[in-house]
Structures are given as structure tokens and as C-alpha cells.
Amino acid sequence: MPRAISVIVNGCLLLGVVSAGALRATDIEGTVVIKRKLTKPRVTAPASAYERGVAVDLASGPVLDPLSFERSRVVVYLDGQFPSIPTTAVLEQKNRQFVTDTLVVPAGSTVSFPNRDPIFHNVFSLSKPKTFDLGNYPKDHTRTVDFDKPGIVFVNCHLHPNMSAAIVVSPNQWATKADGAGHFTLLDVPPGSYTIVAWHRTAGFFRHTVKVGKDHAGAVEFIIPLDESGDPKVLARR
């Protein structure tokens, strides 16, 4: 049995029809396979419980496939400064959690933090790319933050130390999260050689070089491993 590290990245070449004289953009597809639980999802009672005042049962929660959960938290983006297309995104505070706990936005995007709980929340970050403190605000209030610099911004709540989210500010628009099965697709990547980065909150960064040709993209395979010594490593088969 291969160790957790054996990841096969199948470059899936998509042949696109491009207009004459122009490089055809190609999608990069890949798979992340994680065969080992990396984090322990924390289950939090729904916020409505606080209004009703029922006792919180911490022992039970939504049943998730832990590996699927891990895979869905892996962010994949292309390294390098390219023109970015800023967007707006929403990071809700609901049931004493940030929803979602891993957000990907291109640099220059604006993220709003609406409070959906009947209690106060506070959003702050001490991360290098963006330091801010939005203060305490109650239900249905919101604050927004612009993220100009790429990087990983961890967001927390002063009032609820267990609340935490990571905003991955990608340097360009080619950024996405893997799905539960570990598949990801970066659409319309111009031909060229790129460093493709996978990031997992616990496991860290994983890098690989990928070449995008005129009509194909290199197959990318990531392993999100922790070797026996506990150091995260990226092993590329090809």
C-alpha cells in the first residue's frame, strides 16, 4: 500500500479551440488525495440553542467524512503576479463559526463579515497581509475589509476563541478549493510554466511546477502528507 504520500496527479489535457494567433487558455485539473485525518473538526451548537437556553450537547454533530472534509479545505492557486480580477465575498458568522472556514479570494477583493448569530461577534486579524479589528457588533450587522495583498489571513473573534477562519488572498484569479473528492480545476490558464501551490491549514504549503501548453496542461498531482517525522512534504511523481 502506498504511503499517504502517493499522489498521482493526472494531467488532464483539455483541448480547447482558441482563436487564431492567440494562445488558447487551458484548464488545469488535478486531484488531491488525503488518506489521513489531519484536523479534528470542532462541532459547535447552533446559535439558536443560546436563545432557547437548552443544554449544549457537544458529543454529537453532523456526520462528515473526515477525509472529504480535509480535502475540501485544500486551496490550490497559481503562484506569481498576474493581473487579478477582484471580487466580493461573504464570510458569515453563524452558529459561532465562520462560514466557511476557508475562503479564497483574489487580491484586491472585498470581503464582508455579516453576523448571523443573536450574539455579538468580533472579527479581527493579526496576519501579516492584512491586520484589522472590526470590533464587536451584533446580529445582522456587517463589516467589510479589502484584501489587497496576497497571502494567508487568519481571522478570529475576540469573544469566541474557537472561531477561526482562513482567507487565502491569491495573487491572481486562478485560485480554487478542492472538492470533497479532492478534484480541483483552474480554468482558463494561459500557456506557460507555473508554480502551482496547494495549501492546507494544518499541513501547510505544497508546491509543484506545471506547464500549460497550447492545448494541454500538465497533469498535476499533489500529495498532502505528513511524513513520519511530521514534516509536511510535497512529493511529485513526475
Add this chain to the structure above:
Amino acid sequence: MRFATRTFLWSFVPFVLLLLGSFWAIQKLVEHTVRDGLRSSLRQTHVSVARVHAHSELQNSRFLKILGENATLKAGLQLLLAAPKSSDAQRTVEDQLREICEKLGFDFLLVSNPDGAALAGVMRVGEQLVGMDIARIQPPQQGFATVGERSYQVVSTPIDQGDANIGTLSVGEPFDFSEFTTPAVLTHHGKVLKSSIPGIPAEDVEAALKACRDRSECEVRLRGETYISLPMDSISFGQGYVLRSLQSIDAAGGPVQGILANVFGIAGFGALLATAIISVLSSQSIVRPINGVVAHLRESEGTGLLPEFHDRKPASIQEIRDLTESFNRAASAIREGRESLHRAYVEFVGSLASALDARDRYTAGHSRRVSELSCAIARAMNLGATDLDIVKIGALLHDIGKIGIADSVLQKPGKLTNEEFALIQQHPTIGRRILEGVNGFQDYLSIVELHHEDWNGSGYPWGLRGDATPLPARIVHVADAYDAMTSDRPYRRGMSGEQAIRVLQQNTGTQFDPAIVPVLTRVVDLSQELSGGAAAPTGPSRVHVLPRAVNDPRDV
């Protein structure tokens, strides 16, 4: 009250009182000991509880010190201080407190501002942690807090931000009496918050405890049982809170009291019985000899005699012996005096009679002889000593009235005239008159006055018939006639005894009592036998047959 009763009571009652007093004192001593024991056991409980309490307080305060440094809680408290009216803010902090409670297993957690006003808190109700109605809570820094029906023991710690105090965190544990080995009651301003006395409702306990002043030991009655109640003063529970532990005196003292009651019952009954018997015996031993003396004195009082004590068994009490001996000596002296007086009296009467008889040589010794003969007859007729005495003296005096008759009449040798006869016939009446004025002669008056009354009523002075004349007078009548007939006179010779008896017998039933003459006959016969038939100066020549036994009044 009788002497015996009094003696009994004086010996019995003091002992009973002494016995009851001893029982009462023992009872009190036992009660006192039981009470002291309970008191010390309650104090011991208090010491143990205080020790446990201090230990748990120390532990809680360590926990709290750490909790007080919780940054999240500080953030929440600051949020609350910044928006004191916001229910969202309150809910936020409640949420934080709830999480702490869940993690650390607390039942009561509360934050208050630096002024001590409650800001937010949660408490466990059943399985749930619910928010408190903080408007109604005044949390203490230390001691008890009451929320609704629940009482908590509260420990607090300050929450500081930098150098500034931003509030207080209080943690409470539900208060129960698990540390108490005795029943206990928690009150707040006299109202019972919690009670662990089995089977007695809180209202009853509250009513009973009203009699107790705050923070002082007292005794209360609950459902007919007496409890000793000791407030716990080694721990401060906050304003108005008093924690009392109780112990039933009755339950603790009951078995001992039961044993005591049995012992007292048996011992008391036995002692009382013994005392009663001893008292009866001792009173009897005192009373009996005295009663004997009293009865003897009463008898002496009734009879006028003073017989001496001649108990077979001398009295056991020295005083009583002395008393009876004194009495005997006095009685003997009195009797001797009386006898001597009687002798003198008899001698006096004898002298009087002798003086009378001496007037005439013919009648010399008449009175004495009549007296002796009468006494002999009376003795033969079984008369009593008193009657004998009366007969003896009365016979000596029977002719005393002749003092008043002139010698010329009495000693006249010839025949008496009717006047002279009548004169002589007055001598009984005269005799009576002489003696009736003299004290002590009343008993003899009938003999003096009536010794000439005849059986058939033909005598003088009154002509009484038969039994109307008293027996002593009738006896003297017969004896007088006999002596007169057998004596010489100036006008005749005395007849012989046989003749005289014959005359007497001839006149029996007419002149003389028919019962007495035969007795005289027997008495005379007996005396003649004794004296060899020379009792009377007799001679046939001197015998006269008389129609009556005595026909000359001078004879008798």
C-alpha cells in the same frame, strides 16, 4: 391528728421528699450531660464543616483566579460594560459563561460590574443552563446567594484589566447539607431557605425558630420534640444568613431517660415501701409504750384509782421507763396517803362510836360488834369492797343520833312513856341530820337513817317496805337487833344467841329481810364453832320470849 399518724408522717414524708429531690437532681444532671454532649457534637460538626468549607473555598478561589484572567471573558465583560442595555451583549456573555460552566461543571456563574451590580449570569436548572434575571440578583462577594428557591454558596474574584478593575466573577455551588451529620436549617432574615429536618415542613421550622435570637444557641420544640439549635458562626455567610444545626435532645436523651425512669420506678417503689414499713414500725415502737401509759392513765382517771404499772415487759424506751417508774412512785405515795387518811378516818369514826357507846356500860362495844357482824353478813352475801366499807363505817355510826337523846331517857331503868319512846325513835333522823352536813359521810346516811325500817313497812322513821330500804341498812338492822337481844340491859338480861336467832327467825318477813336472817344464822353458827360456843353471854334464865325482836327502842 393522732400521735401515731404524726410520728409516721414525720418519718415518712421527709424521706419521700429526699427521695424525690434526689431523683430530680439525677434527672437534671443527666439532662445537663446529654445537652453538653449534643452541644459538643454540634460544635464538632461545625468545625468539620468549616474545614471542608475552607478547603473547597480555597480550591474554588484558585480556579477563579485563572478564570478571572480569561481574555475572552474580559472581552465579553468590556463589551457588556460598553453596551449595558444590550440584550445581545448580555446574551453574548451568558454564552461565554455557559461554555465555562459546561467545561468546568459549575452550576452558577455571574459577572458583575465594579459597583457590584450583576451584569449577566447563568445557572443550572435541571439539565439546562439558563440565563439569570439579573435585575433581581444582588450577588454577595462571599457567602450565600438565593435565586428563587435555590441557595448557592458563592465565591468571587475580581476581573482586572491592567491596573483597573472591570468587574467581578462569582461562582456558586448549590448549597446542601451533605457535609452535616446532623439536621440543619439555613435561614435568611428568619425565613427558612433550606431545611434537612426529616418530616417537618419548613413553615413549622420557621415558626419554631422565631423564638431564637440570631446567632445564639437556643432550644426549639418541633413536633413535640425538643431540639438544641446551634448557629454556625465560624463561617460568614453574608448579611442575614444564618446556618443552624440541630440535634434532638429527646432522641439523644430518650434511652437514658427510659432507663432512669425504670430505675427510679423500681428503686423508688422499693424505697417508698421500705420507708413506709420502717416508718410504721418506728412510729409504733415510739407510740406503743406511750399509748400504754396513756391508756393506763385514762383508766386511772376513770376509776379514780392509781394502779401501778406492772408490764410483763418493761418499755424499751428509757424515758417511758422513767415515766412509768415516776408514776408508780407517785401512785404509791398517793395511795399510801389515801390509805393513811382512810385509816385515820375509820379510827375517828370508831372513836366516835366508842364515845357514844361509852355513855352507857350496857351498850359499851355495841357499835363495834354490830359493825363486825354486819361486815360478816355482807361478806357472806358477797358484797363488793365498797359496800363492805359502807356497811362497816355505817354500822359504826348507826346510833350516832343517840347523842341527841338525853341520858335520862336512854338509861331509864323502867318502862318508857309514849313521849320518851317517841323521843328515842327520833335518833335515826337526828343521826342523819348530824352527818349530812359533814363531807364524806353521805354514803352512810342511809344506814344511819333507815336501820330501823322493817321489811313489812312497820318500822320508823319512814315506814319503808321491803327493798325500798337499801341492803346495807337492812343488814345493819338485823345485826343491830341480834346484838341488842344478846346484850344485857338495865331493865333485862341479854338472851342467848340461839334465842336471839329464834326471835329473829320468828320475825323474818315481817320485821327482817328474809334473805338476811339465814345468813346471820350461818355467820353466828360459824363464829360459835370457831369460838367454842362462847360467843354470846347466854343463859336460859335470861331468855325472854319477845313478840318482837326488840321491843325497847333503847336497846338499839
